[in-house]
Amino acid sequence: NAGVTQTPKFRVLKTGQSMTLLCAQDMNHEYMYWYRQDPGMGLRLIHYSVGEGTTAKGEVPDGYNVSRLKKQNFLLGLESAAPSQTSVYFCASTSGRQPQHFGDGTRLSIL
């Protein structure tokens, strides 16, 4: 079972460039999440989705946009990358008040 798959695994961007991170899950989960993980800050929720076609802001949504056009996919976009967005990004999914399943992360560096 693939579980939660994130692409790409690594990426280096220049300030001002844009990119999209893709998260795909094959467990038919309703809920999907995007987090960023920074040293000393723990996991911080960027955006989340409670179902296909829905999205909502988390605690650190500025500078990011998301879309959930298909139930199995949750996309995270950076329109104009900034050095402060250098981080490790994790996608997670769950079916409710159950443990989240996480992807392996995307390491993003903004120069």
Add this chain to the structure above:
Amino acid sequence: SQELEQSPQSLIVQEGKNLTINCTSSKTLYGLYWYKQKYGEGLIFLMMLQKGGEEKSHEKITAKLDEKKQQSSLHITASQPSHAGIYLCGAAEPRNSGTYKYIFGTGTRLKVLA
């Protein structure tokens, strides 16, 4: 809103030693999850505790949730280098909308010396 505080922040132990990591919540926990993260990888789910006084074990790792459901501990017996990593506790906080908000502690970094 609910917060999870973990202690210690980091831990270095000699192989074979026992250790305990704690997770304390500012509110009653509806469900408490323990995850492990190795460097460069995602979070791996270890155990979920839901009932006050509940205790679960998997191999040499035991997790407990206190009766008041505000504190959980993760105990590793006879630690091995394979136990090294970051341990995070997480909880699901109900929202008014009927969905759940997931929160996490800041993690405990464990190093086991061979």
